[in-house]
Amino acid sequence: MQPPRPIPIVLDCDPGHDDAIALLLAVQSPSIDLKAVTTTFGNCSVEDATRNALRILTLAGATTVPVAKGASGSLAGTSELGNYVHGASGLDGPGLREPAFGASDLSAVEMIEQVLASAGDPITLVATGPITNVATLLRRGVVDRSKISEIIFMGGSVDRGNHTPTAEFNTYADPEALAVVLDSGLPIKMVGLNLTHQALATPDIVARMQAMNHQVGRVAAEWMGFFGSSYRKIWAFEAPPVHDPCTVAALIRPDIITWRRCFVAVETAGEWTRGTTVVDLDDRYHRPANADVAMTLNVEAYWDLVLDAIDALGKAQ
Numbered sequence: 001m002q003p004p005r006p007i008p009i010v011l012d013c014d015p016g017h018d019d020a021i022a023l024l025l026a027v028q029s030p031s032i033d034l035k036a037v038t039t040t041f042g043n044c045s046v047e048d049a050t051r052n053a054l055r056i057l058t059l060a061g062a063t064t065v066p067v068a069k070g071a072s073g074s075l076a077g078t079s080e081l082g083n084y085v086h087g088a089s090g091l092d093g094p095g096l097r098e099p100a101f102g103a104s105d106l107s108a109v110e111m112i113e114q115v116l117a118s119a120g121d122p123i124t125l126v127a128t129g130p131i132t133n134v135a136t137l138l139r140r141g142v143v144d145r146s147k148i149s150e151i152i153f154m155g156g157s158v159d160r161g162n163h164t165p166t167a168e169f170n171t172y173a174d175p176e177a178l179a180v181v182l183d184s185g186l187p188i189k190m191v192g193l194n195l196t197h198q199a200l201a202t203p204d205i206v207a208r209m210q211a212m213n214h215q216v217g218r219v220a221a222e223w224m225g226f227f228g229s230s231y232r233k234i235w236a237f238e239a240p241p242v243h244d245p246c247t248v249a250a251l252i253r254p255d256i257i258t259w260r261r262c263f264v265a266v267e268t269a270g271e272w273t274r275g276t277t278v279v280d281l282d283d284r285y286h287r288p289a290n291a292d293v294a295m296t297l298n299v300e301a302y303w304d305l306v307l308d309a310i311d312a313l314g315k316a317q
Contacts, residue, residue, distance in 0.1 A: 004031070005121070006030060006031055006032055006033035007031060007032055007033065007124055007149075007251050008033040008035050008115075008119060008121055008122075008123050008124065009026065009032055009033065009034060009035060009123065009124045009125070009126050009248075009251070010035055010036045010037070010038060010111075010112050010115055010123060010124075010125050010126065011023065011026055011034060011036075011037050011038070011126045011128070011248075012037075012038045012039075012040060012070070012108065012112075012125065012126065012127045012128070012129065012131075012133050012134060013037065013038075013039060013040070013049070013053065013127075013128045013129050013244070014039065014040050014041060014042030014043045014044065014046075014049045014082075014090070014128070014129030014130065015039075015043065015044075015049055015052040015053050015056055015090060015091055016042070016043035016044070016049070016052070016082075016086055016090055016091065016128070016129070016244065017086055017091060017093070017223045017224070017226065017227040017240075017242075018128070018227070018241075018242045018243045018244040018245065019043065019052075019053075019128050019129070019244045020052070020056045020091060020220075020223055021220065021223070021242055021244065021245045021306060021310075022126075022128055022244040022245040022247065022248050023037065023053065023056045023057065023060065024056070024060055024216065024220070024309060024310055024313055025245050025248045025249065025252075025305070025306055025309045025310075026126075026248050027057070027060045027062045027065070027313065028060070028309040028310075028312055028313040029248070029252050029309060031251070031252045032248065032251065032252065034062070034065055035066075035115045035119075035123065036065065036066045036067070036068065036111050036112070036115050037053050037057065037065055037066070037067045037068075038067070038068050038069075038070050038108035038111055038112060038133055039053050039067065039068070039069050039070050039108060039129075040070045040071045040108065040129045040130055040132055040133050041071055041072050041073055041074075041079050041080075041081065041129075041130065041132075041173070042080075042081070042082060042129035042130045042169070042170065042173055043081070043082040043083070043085065043086045043090045043129065044081060044082070044083055044086060044088075044089065044090025044091075045072070045079075045081065045090075046069055046070060046071060046072045047069070047072075048089055048090045048091075049090055049129070050067065050069040050103050051089075051099065052089065052090055052091040053067050054067055054099030054101065054102070054103065055091070055096045055097070055098070055099050056091075056096075057099075057101075058096075058097065058098075058099050058100045058101070059096060059097075059215070059216060059219060060216070060313055061313075061316070061317055063100050063101040066104050066111060067101075067103045067104060068103060068104045068106050068107060068108045068110070068111035069103050069107065069108060070107060070108025070109065070132070070133040071108065071130070071132035071133050071136065073132075074130065074132055074173060074174035074176065074177065075132060075135060075136070075174060075176045075177050075180075076174070076176055078173075078174075080130075080163075080169075080172060080173040082163075082169055084230075084234070085227075085230045085231075085234065086227070086230070087226065087230075091223070092226050093222045093223050093225060093226035093227075094218070094219045094222035094223065096219070108133045109133055109136050109137050109140065112125070112133070112134075112137050112143075113137065113140075113142065113143055116143050116144065116147040116148065117143075117144075117147075119147055121149075122146065122147050122148060122149035123147060123148060123149060124148075124149045124150050124151075124152065124251065125148060125150075125151045125152075126152050126153075126247050126248060126251070127151065127152070127153040127154070127155075127247075128153070128154045128170075128243075128244035128247060129170055129173075130170050130173035130174040130177065131153055131155065131170065131174060131177045131178050131181055132174045132177045134151060134153075134177070134181055135174070135176070135177035135178070135180035135181055136177075138180055138181065138184050138186075139180060145184075145186060148186055149187070150186065150187035150188065150189060151181060151184075151186055151187070151188050151189070152188075152189040152190075152191065152247050152250060152251070153170075153178075153181070153188070153189070153190060153191065153247070154170065154191045154192075154196065154243050154244050154246065154247050155168055155169075155170035155171045155178065155190065155191075155192060155277070156168050156170075156171045156178075156190055156192040156193070156264070156266070156276075156277030156279070157192040157193035157194050157277060157279075158192060158194045158277075158279040158281060158293060158295075159193065159194045160193075161193070161275070161276065162193060162235065163275070164272075164273075164274075164275065164276075166272070166273050166275075166276040167267075167273065167274065167275030167276045167277075168192060168193050168275070168277070171266055171275045171276070171277055172274065172275030173275070175266045175267065175268045175274060175275045176268055178266045178277075179265070179266050179268055182264055182265060182266060182290055182291065183290075185290075187292075188264075188290060188291040188292070189247075189250065189259070189291065189292045189293075189294065190264060190277070190279075190291050190292070190293045190294065191243075191246045191247050191250065191257075191294045192277065192279075192293065192294065193241075193243070194294075194295070195246060195257065195294035195295065195296070195297055196241050196242070196243035196244075196246050196297075197241045198241075198296070198297040198299055199241055199242050199243065199245070199246055199297060199299065199302055199303075200237075200238075200239040200240065200241055200242070200299075201224045201227070201228065201239055201240050201241075201242050202238075202239045203239070205224070205239075205303055205307070206221050206224045206225070206228075208307050209221035209224065209307065209310065212310065212311050212314055214311075214314030214315060214317065215314060215317070216310055216311075216313050216314030216317070217310055217311060217314050220310050224240060224242070227240045227242075228240040242306075245302075245306055246294070246297065246302070249302055249305055249306065250294065252305060253301065253302075253305055255298075255301075256297060256298040256301045256302055256305070257294050257295075257296070257297055257298070258294075258295050258296045259292040259293060259294055259295060260281060260292070260293050260295050261289045261291070261292050261293075262279060262280050262281055262283070262289050262291065262293055263279075263280040263283075263285055263287040263288065263289050263290055263291075264277060264278065264279050264280070264290060264291040264293065265277070265278045265280075266278070279293055281293075
């Protein structure tokens, strides 16, 4: 029996400590075919996010993966940044060597269009930052939408927010872009804070990273150290939630997450609630469902998957 073919993806990200772990997981997993990495503003400026993506891929030995720089601000022209969590560079903590390769001359949207045009199988778009690049792609209207298998994004929540009391950072940074995606009619999966707050890098998890006898494991542990210090200071978390790898893990191991299919909208005009995701778990609006929403995580299986990937990547170098 032939093993299943790897899932071709484009990872649109704003690295970011948790994006960094998501990139390592996508690079290493035999279940994923990482076609390209595109970057956006978010955890830091898009310039820093692009440099960080190149440095992470250099660390992972994945210098053949094309990287393209994307949106520097939201569809509305604003540029909300998360440096208060991730540090001045967006990836503060351990020192990383400079990238061994450069970004493409194509923009992020042009890169995604190129990947879709040349794809044999439909592509999954994985968005772990503000979803501006994906929305811009859809608004351009030049792609064959049948080439998009699904869009899975980290953002929003069925509960409270983190950037504001009600809004998660990515959805607050560009709610108009998320509205475009949610209204697209494409298959959508939402991985929000209610799910990712289950994915805590506890001291035991960090110790397992530190015990790996290679640079990738040590760097990952130091990333979690910086990330964890931010979460203790800002939100009084004892351990940081490692949000973004949940999207990639959901593709590799669909069984580790349970989902609810429902109607999801995002607030674009509220004085106090801009960027808040409205997740109609109980069908109160009687609107057609437009997304699968992640609800529960098999935490042990998730961390085994992530840590095994980090360890395998480090040992292969």
